[in-house]
Amino acid sequence: MDANKVPKFQAKLEEIRASLVGDVARNLKTNKEEFSDIVADINDDATRTYNRQLMLNLGEQDWEKLKQVEEALGAIKKGVYGICQKCEKSIPEARLNIVPFAKYCVECLSEIEKEKLIQSQLQ
Numbered sequence: 610m611d612a613n614k615v616p617k618f619q620a621k622l623e624e625i626r627a628s629l630v631g632d633v634a635r636n637l638k639t640n641k642e643e644f645s646d647i648v649a650d651i652n653d654d655a656t657r658t659y660n661r662q663l664m665l666n667l668g669e670q671d672w673e674k675l676k677q678v679e680e681a682l683g684a685i686k687k688g689v690y691g692i693c694q695k696c697e698k699s700i701p702e703a704r705l706n707i708v709p710f711a712k713y714c715v716e717c718l719s720e721i722e723k724e725k726l727i728q729s730q731l732q
């Protein structure tokens with residue numbers, strides 16, 4: 610990923626996050642810093658349930674999306690944004706334009722989907 614292009618995706622991700630949590634944050638009447646702490650704990654299972662209660666306004670799908678957005682923002686901080694987490698190749702920019710929080714390239718994603726399907730059939 611061209612470092613010059615990262616801010617564009619970061620802005621998009623922050624926009625998505627704001628649209629997901631904006632209302633909730635307002636409802637909580639909390640300030641921005643406190644809310645960032647809450648969101649930062651999302652991946653911590655121990656606090657997950659508690660945080661979910663705080664975010665009852667979020668449906669399961671929105672919740673998953675928010676987590677992915679947070680992960681992508683974390684990847685930007687680490688300087689690994691836009692890299693497939695499976696094969697470590699760059700995710701094409703065209704894909705990131707559509708799904709700015711994509712973690713995998715299209716090839717790996719379809720592989721993962723296939724594996725999931727096989728697993729679900731075995732169960």
Ligand SMILES: [Zn+2]
Pocket residue numbers: 693694695696697698713714715716717718
């Ligand atoms: Zn890949």
